[in-house]
Amino acid sequence: ERIAVDGLHVLPGAIDVHVHFREPGMPQKEDWATGSAAAAVGGVTTVFDMPNTIPPTDSVENFQLKLGAAKSKSIVDFGLYGLLGEHNLGDLESLAAAGVIGYKLFLGNTTGDLPCPSDGAVLEGFEILAALGLRCSIHAENSPILFWRQNKLKAAGRDDVLAHLAARTDVVAVEALNRAATLADWTGARIHIVHESCARSLPFIRFWKERGVDMTVETLPQYLYLSAEMMLNPGGEVLRMNPPIREAAHQEPLWAALADGTIDMIATDHAPHAIEEKYGPRIWDLACGFPGVETSMALMLTAVADGRLSLERVATITSGAPARAFGLYGRKGVIRVGADADLAVVDLNRSATLSAAALHSRGKVSAYEGKEVKGVPVMTFVRGRMVAKDGEVVAEKGWGELVRPNMAPPAPRNLNTTMKEILEPGQRPWG
Numbered sequence: 001e002r003i004a005v006d007g008l009h010v011l012p013g014a015i016d017v018h019v020h021f022r023e024p025g026m027p028q029k030e031d032w033a034t035g036s037a038a039a040a041v042g043g044v045t046t047v048f049d050m051p052n053t054i055p056p057t058d059s060v061e062n063f064q065l066k067l068g069a070a071k072s073k074s075i076v077d078f079g080l081y082g083l084l085g086e087h088n089l090g091d092l093e094s095l096a097a098a099g100v101i102g103y104k105l106f107l108g109n110t111t112g113d114l115p116c117p118s119d120g121a122v123l124e125g126f127e128i129l130a131a132l133g134l135r136c137s138i139h140a141e142n143s144p145i146l147f148w149r150q151n152k153l154k155a156a157g158r159d160d161v162l163a164h165l166a167a168r169t170d171v172v173a174v175e176a177l178n179r180a181a182t183l184a185d186w187t188g189a190r191i192h193i194v195h196e197s198c199a200r201s202l203p204f205i206r207f208w209k210e211r212g213v214d215m216t217v218e219t220l221p222q223y224l225y226l227s228a229e230m231m232l233n234p235g236g237e238v239l240r241m242n243p244p245i246r247e248a249a250h251q252e253p254l255w256a257a258l259a260d261g262t263i264d265m266i267a268t269d270h271a272p273h274a275i276e277e278k279y280g281p282r283i284w285d286l287a288c289g290f291p292g293v294e295t296s297m298a299l300m301l302t303a304v305a306d307g308r309l310s311l312e313r314v315a316t317i318t319s320g321a322p323a324r325a326f327g328l329y330g331r332k333g334v335i336r337v338g339a340d341a342d343l344a345v346v347d348l349n350r351s352a353t354l355s356a357a358a359l360h361s362r363g364k365v366s367a368y369e370g371k372e373v374k375g376v377p378v379m380t381f382v383r384g385r386m387v388a389k390d391g392e393v394v395a396e397k398g399w400g401e402l403v404r405p406n407m408a409p410p411a412p413r414n415l416n417t418t419m420k421e422i423l424e425p426g427q428r429p430w431g
């Protein structure tokens with residue numbers, strides 16, 4: 001069959017390395033059918049699902065449970081993260097053998113309330129991951145210190161102090177980022193910083209990359225387009241997420257970092273919740289996050305229309321860079337022609353108005369209600385099969401397959417090298 005694409009552009013299918021499709025355990029929020037439908041319509045051909053489901057993806061048994069659900073329902077290809085927790089360091093190797101795309105480390109409490117591992121446990125976990133070569137995605141922007149204090153203030157009803165504390169969270173972001181990168185530097189583990197929201201972190205990202213830490217970084221459309229100030233508008237509480245959408249002053253530095261390569265890629269932190277969990281009188285009680293996988297491509301194409309990014313850069317940040325970072329490059333992340341092509345065909349001239357009602361996700365909350373976009377995905381192909389056309393799904397459930405990473409372990413590093421640089425000749429760091 002020949003498909004006319006006159007006047008359209010063909011991009012490599014987007015790879016969203018950060019979604020929460022909620023199955024198993026939270027079907028009221030999302031499942032693999034609704035989540036993958038949203039992805040397909042949005043030009044996303046591969047998603048990586050986070051492990052904070054019920055049960056969490058912390059063992060081979062729980063990995064298999066999620067894999068079964070995803071295989072039977074997903075329309076798009078998928079990678080599944082394993083959890084790096086203090087309780088499951090003994091499961092990291094078997095999770096790799098089972099086929100995880102990488103690991104997720106929560107350095108802050110969030111949906112699912114998984115405990116944060118101690119620094120010592122992270123160190124030991126990173127040593128295991130360095131030998132495996134797999135990348136660890138890290139929620140690094142709010143630390144246990146902050147949550148310990150926030151939880152006490154919440155219990156005491158001190159919303160006034162909580163608001164004050166929220167304004168300090170940019171410094172907490174830097175602390176958690178640098179702690180994670182320090183442990184990666186020490187162990188040689190590959191890391192990925194998820195949902196970078198904070199302009200203050202950018203100089204530190206440059207520092208760690210320059211030092212040679214194998215670190216990649218994602219930001220999200222919501223940190224580029226939305227601001228904390230917007231949360232004061234009626235209904236603005238739906239923007240509550242974690243890490244928080246920050247003041248508008250963060251946006252320009254994040255755009256610049258995305259253009260210059262300090263930030264490597266765009267993901268979405270697609271985090272649907274039931275509608276009643278997103279509205280209420282007290283912001284601290286509301287669920288964190290909102291859907292994003294369906295609208296990300298259109299928002300990035302709008303950045304092309306606005307002259308912020310080149311179309312080539314959009315192809316890199318939505319597809320090439322994630323494929324390289326997670327060992328899929330060649331199979332994914334490039335424009336392939338033929339039976340195994342993952343493609344997003346887009347119309348750069350078509351405008352649309354975003355609205356919650358149109359979302360395929362079960363979490364019908366739109367952070368972008370009424371926003372005009374210019375440039376929309378119009379056809380999506382996964383391994384040569386058309387899965388979505390003009391906003392509707394055209395493939396049956398279960399076409400999606402598990403993707404496994406192909407990552408050679410990094411070259412072993414001499415841990416004494418850095419100490420040698422600062423010691424006098426003849427001095428020894430220990431023993």
Ligand code: DOR
Pocket residue numbers: 020052110111139240241242243269271272288289290
């Ligand atoms: O806003 C968020 N929602 N941040 C997270 O880190 C987790 C996510 C979720 O799973 O709901």
Ligand code: ZN
Pocket residue numbers: 110139194195242243
């Ligand atoms: Zn997170």
Ligand code: ZN
Pocket residue numbers: 018020050269271
């Ligand atoms: Zn997330």
